[in-house]
Amino acid sequence: MSYQPLRNFARIKSSLKRMLSRVRILAPKISPKPSLDDLSNLNFGGLLSFIISLSLEVVKFIFVLTVYSQKKTLNGLLRIEKSKNWFKKWLMWRRGVLFRPATHGGVVILSVLVVGIASAFGGNQIEATSISPTEGGLLIAGTTSETIIPEDRVRSEIVTHVVMGGETLGAIAKKYEVNVESIQWLNKLQNVNEIAPGDELRIPPLSGVVHKVQSGDNIDSIAKKYQANTQAIVDYPFNYLDDSFALRVGQELVVPEGVPPAAPKPKPVTPTYLANGGSASPKANAGASGKFLWPTSGDISQYPVWYHMAVDIANSAAPGVAVADSGTVTLVQYLRWGYGYHVIVDHGNGYQTLYAHMNRIYVNPGDKIAKGRTLGQMGSTGRSTGTHLHFEIRKAGVTLNPLSYF
Template sequence: MTNTSQTEGDSTYYSTYTTYEYDFINGDIAKPAVSVNFFSRLVNFSLSIRNLLFSTLVVSCQAIVFLFCYLGYIRKKLVDSVYLLEGGKDTLVSVLMWRRGLLFRPTVHGGVIGIASIALIVSSLFSSKVAPKDFTRDLVLAATNTPETIIPSGRPRSEVLSYKVVSGETLSGIAKKFDVSVASIKWANDISDENSIKPGDTISVPPVTGVVYKVKSGDTLASIAKEYSADQQTIVDYPFNYIDDTLSIKAGQTLIVPGGVKPAPVTYPYAPATNNPIYYASGGGFFSWPVPGGGISQYPSWWHPAVDIAAPYGTGVYAAREGKVASLSYQGYGFGNYILIDHGEGYTVAYAHLSAIKVSVGQSVSRGQLIGAVGCSGRCTGPHLHFEVRRGGNAINPLSLF
């Protein structure tokens, strides 16, 4: 729009001109150019705002999806880490039980506690509906033909406990409270009359039923086992005695003699009777007895998840069931020379401390087939077969399967 003025004489004329665009195609006068430019810019601005809002919405949705996916990925990795740590812990425990001996004490105290602590810290980040593990222990499992029995692996008390008697307590009540025999407490405290204890007395309570013995100069494992009618291998296998593969003991060392019996003072030579049963191979159970004529020298327990079958050196060892040889090992520690056989249905058996091996890896064996000979290789105090059964990572009481 343009304003102009013209003067003629004494009069002045004012004119206003509006600029129009002419449509040469249609022959019409178009809308004013100023209006067209204004509305065009308004439309473009609106479209830009719409596109910006749409792009922002799309990016926001993608960011939310990415965040959820990333959090899911992180959670999965953390859960995998927990399972990895649990698997490592189980593997370490299995190795300790199958190759126990050298460096037992530092490995148990350092490795297991460290891995367990890390696993607990990491796993606490997530909720779990898994029932807590039951660490209830059964020191000696019944040797009966019962359904499969899993040997508990929880660690009990390892040290001799000083206990202060309170009013109303009896020696038998204290023994029941700590799951040991009355005789074990009497022997540990030189008590002849169990009714002689009174409130305020401090007594020593051993960790298991048996004898607490302080090694004297000249003592050997054989002499200690003989004195307390116990088995040498049981003393060696008890983990808190910390006896390494050299089987050496020293004066002043305190030993726990599990199942030991303190001899009563007598004037005639002490000759303890042997109550260990003798078994023979038969086909009546899931497993056949692997050493014909061999007797049990050590029963299964939480620290010794196997049965030891004593027999003369070189006595034949036979497959307890058909299966396939998974592995062999010739070593001077732990299990010594041993055969690992997969007997099917998830059962794997270790035949350990052998003097000879008569099979090869991958070989199929039948029930009652000769596979080796009784010996005393590895961490051993006398000729016997260490017969250990595992299923799904759990130690199984062999006596519940014969």
């Protein structure tokens, strides 16, 4: 395959040689200063034959050149496509650590393109027109307009809120869907009434603590300080942590469900339902349609949230993991990132379950497995900070809240 361009070049060169040889054959028949006798002696049949032959050679040359150009262009496009796919997979594996610099770089490139295009059309005259303050969606200095934020937009960073007359801390917290304590602690307020119109409050993206990294901090120490779960800090997509979980001094980390040191943290309810069905399961949600068995024993170390629609069950003893319902094993993967060693089981009724971060896997793709049978052992492979099971329930490609099915 790598010698194809050389063959194409040799073919083109051969065509050129044949054309030159025909020119040499014809050239002696005409003197440098041709006379009428020379022209009369010229073999016009031979000339016609030469022109036809030359035309055929030109057509062949153009055909070979076109094929060669098409192959080179196609190979170039394939290389670009492969590079794009590799880059996309790499960004996914990095779990967003390069999202911010990639976005900034894209904005810079886009700005340069806009300036270049504007310069190219700089000579165009624009007719001045009268525009009302809000016509065409424009906001003119000295006017006001309400900014509408889509309800489903997920905030990734801290925002600033200016307190209006009559607002309370509770109303502000409800507006941004966070708890009062999170706003109070971030702004170092002694009590909830310590706000006045015109005050600027920093609002965290979710309920929890925003911690500024100091020298000597690491993920474990931060989680311990705020009585939070280490895995929850790692899984929060806008903390931009790489797979080494390295921190830099001054970096702000969002600690989901973190509690300030002075505040007590309520003890989470720990289910006692074992993989072998030793005790009854919790009440099923009235709207739930699947019946699943609790997959292992241990404490819930992380509850489902929008960016982590799964339940994490931690147990340092690394017990066995049971399949939540009968089905067929559709996927077994051994990864060093992401889910680590994980299994997906299709239950044949539209539901699938996923079991991740395992240390050992005892099944293979295509295996039929009965409800309650052990499919692996709990572990800490992939993007994990400790021994636990990451358990998901999916339906029609959508990840659901597992706790709604127990």
